[in-house]
Amino acid sequence: xxxDWYPLTxxxxxxxxxCVLVFFTGIFFAYYAARxxxxxxxxxxxxxTLPMVLPPTVCGxxxxxxxxxxxPLGIFLLRxxxxxxxxxxxxxxxxxxxxFPLMYRTARGAFESxxxxxxxxxxxxxxxxxxxxxxxxxPACRQGILAGTVLAFARALGEYGATSMLIxxxxxxxxxxxxxxxxxxxxxxxxxxMFWVLVNLAISTxxxxxxNMLESRQKKAVxx
Amino acid sequence: xxxxVDIRKNLGGFRLDVKLEAESGVTCLLxxxxxxxSMTLKCIAGIEKxxxxxxxxxxxxxxxxxxxxxxxxxxxxxGYLFQNYALFPNMTVRQNILCGLNREKDRSVREARxxxxxxxxxxxxxxxxxxxxxSGGQQQRVALARILVSDPxxxxxxxxxxxxxxxxxxxxxxxLRDLLQRYGREVLMVTHDRTEAYNMSSRIAVLHEGRxxxxxxxxxxxxxxxxxxxxxxxxxxxxxxxxxxxxxxxEVPEWGVRLETKQRVQEGLxxxxxxxxxxxxxxxxxxxxxxxxxxxxxxxxTTLQFRFAGQTPDSPAIWWRLAKDRRPAEFPQxxxxxPANILLLYE
Numbered sequence: 001x002x003x004d005w006y007p008l009t010x011x012x013x014x015x016x017x018x019c020v021l022v023f024f025t026g027i028f029f030a031y032y033a034a035r036x037x038x039x040x041x042x043x044x045x046x047x048x049t050l051p052m053v054l055p056p057t058v059c060g061x062x063x064x065x066x067x068x069x070x071x072p073l074g075i076f077l078l079r080x081x082x083x084x085x086x087x088x089x090x091x092x093x094x095x096x097x098x099x100f101p102l103m104y105r106t107a108r109g110a111f112e113s114x115x116x117x118x119x120x121x122x123x124x125x126x127x128x129x130x131x132x133x134x135x136x137x138x139p140a141c142r143q144g145i146l147a148g149t150v151l152a153f154a155r156a157l158g159e160y161g162a163t164s165m166l167i168x169x170x171x172x173x174x175x176x177x178x179x180x181x182x183x184x185x186x187x188x189x190x191x192x193x194m195f196w197v198l199v200n201l202a203i204s205t206x207x208x209x210x211x212n213m214l215e216s217r218q219k220k221a222v223x224x
Numbered sequence: 225x226x227x228x229v230d231i232r233k234n235l236g237g238f239r240l241d242v243k244l245e246a247e248s249g250v251t252c253l254l255x256x257x258x259x260x261x262s263m264t265l266k267c268i269a270g271i272e273k274x275x276x277x278x279x280x281x282x283x284x285x286x287x288x289x290x291x292x293x294x295x296x297x298x299x300x301x302x303g304y305l306f307q308n309y310a311l312f313p314n315m316t317v318r319q320n321i322l323c324g325l326n327r328e329k330d331r332s333v334r335e336a337r338x339x340x341x342x343x344x345x346x347x348x349x350x351x352x353x354x355x356x357x358x359s360g361g362q363q364q365r366v367a368l369a370r371i372l373v374s375d376p377x378x379x380x381x382x383x384x385x386x387x388x389x390x391x392x393x394x395x396x397x398x399x400l401r402d403l404l405q406r407y408g409r410e411v412l413m414v415t416h417d418r419t420e421a422y423n424m425s426s427r428i429a430v431l432h433e434g435r436x437x438x439x440x441x442x443x444x445x446x447x448x449x450x451x452x453x454x455x456x457x458x459x460x461x462x463x464x465x466x467x468x469x470x471x472x473x474x475e476v477p478e479w480g481v482r483l484e485t486k487q488r489v490q491e492g493l494x495x496x497x498x499x500x501x502x503x504x505x506x507x508x509x510x511x512x513x514x515x516x517x518x519x520x521x522x523x524x525x526t527t528l529q530f531r532f533a534g535q536t537p538d539s540p541a542i543w544w545r546l547a548k549d550r551r552p553a554e555f556p557q558x559x560x561x562x563p564a565n566i567l568l569l570y571e
Contacts, residue, residue, distance in 0.1 A: 120271045121310035123297035125324050125374055139314035
């Protein structure tokens with residue numbers, strides 16, 4: 001039996017790209033949100049964390065409201081040939097929005113536990129802020145940021161709700177593992193659905209093992 | 225070499241108001257925790273911004289609220305030794321010290337200065353160690369090396385010994401004092417520990433609730449603190465409200481005594497202090513009948529608490545401290561104190 005591996009490669013591609021996007025935007029917002037005045041920070045924090053608590057279908061609904069091909073932004077983007085609805089890279093957008101809060105929250109937690117005197121002493125020694133950020137702050141927060149990245153990747157890989165709203169299910173075009181499982185089950189292909197369920201289980205297990213290993217390494221580092 | 229500070233900053237509970245001029249040598253800010261000591265250092269280093277005022281180092285304005293000057297920390301050339309040393313945990317000793325040389329572009333010069341500093345602070349052989357592999361004393365030396373190698377015009381020390389165990393502390397005090405003398409730069413240090421202040425500095429300014437009291441040479445401050453906060457911070461255990469009677473007599477109602485003083489009593493006297501070590505069973509002046517209350521022994525010294533015969537019941541007992549081998553077998557009926565040892569306190 002020949003298997004169409006497209007859902008796997010598409011899922012991995014979507015998860016990997018959205019994970020990279022979320023890595024940088026999450027760190028950016030985590031770092032700068034901490035420096036904002038308290039009131040602004042509170043509002044921004046709620047807004048940035050909403051996708052984590054909203055049902056993914058609601059996130060997908062909002063994405064359609066913004067990027068739908070009959071909406072102003074959708075029409076504008078279409079002029080440049082960019083269409084987020086019913087395309088695989090629309091899946092990147094959906095996964096990134098849903099996975100963002102995980103990265104943002106974990107990175108913020110890591111930054112908040114950072115000993116700020118390290119940054120101060122770097123400044124008094126004449127080091128640049130860029131150097132302090134990449135060579136002192138990031139290494140010190142490494143474990144937390146890695147854990148956030150892995151969680152965001154896992155969340156992006158398992159995304160279903162927002163993805164199905166925004167890009168639907170087109171075999172060989174927008175199909176991901178999660179939408180394929182639903183589609184195959186719906187059409188009574190139990191064996192096919194089970195196959196993708198097992199693939200998904202395997203990937204998730206590997207990801208969780210990685211998280212656990214990171215956490216135990218972090219504990220060791222703290223003990224020292 | 226000179227540092228001039230005149231700054232004010234609101235800190236919620238109180239107002240920091242510091243006016244200070246320091247010249248070369250070690251100047252110490254002595255104050256209880258939470259009095260604004262560290263905040264003062266942070267303002268000088270540029271980590272915190274005062275509300276208003278001016279900070280000048282060797283004629284160069286670091287901060288001036290009127291002219292809108294506020295140099296960032298990296299342009300101030302002020303070294304800051306943090307309480308926890310703030311070594312970068314992910315870097316080796318060598319990399320940590322090289323951070324202090326980031327302004328030096330010539331690689332061979334950088335290497336040479338690193339070598340000199342490693343030698344000077346006896347850190348040779350530890351280059352590849354990470355901070356967590358070092359003892360407290362070694363960590364302090366690495367932090368100092370990292371700062372000194374950057375050649376700062378002013379060195380700020382924030383409670384430099386508080387992170388160390390007691391027995392290490394004394395050895396390191398001597399080491400650091402000698403190093404600072406050889407280094408010959410201006411040093412501003414803050415501490416709450418009077419012994420540390422006495423050991424390390426040539427001048428002390430007492431900081432009380434955000435306000436800087438008069439600066440004095442170290443020995444002069446201990447001999448004549450001049451104010452109640454300074455007397456407490458320099459370790460005076462017996463302080464009571466007092467009233468001027470004449471040029472050389474004060475009355476202490478709480479203790480029910482009149483004391484003769486060597487120093488001339490000025491108008492505005494509010495209290496007197498007698499250090500616990502200065503009572504003496506054989507002193508003939510200021511001699512009064514006393515009653516033993518209780519004793520607390522230490523390894524080599526002992527504290528005997530007593531009350532004057534005419535003392536008011538609600539006032540605290542008086543402390544008398546002396547070496548154990550000088551403790552009289554029986555508690556004396558009367559104790560005296562030399563007029564020179566009566567501290568006159570004015571605020």
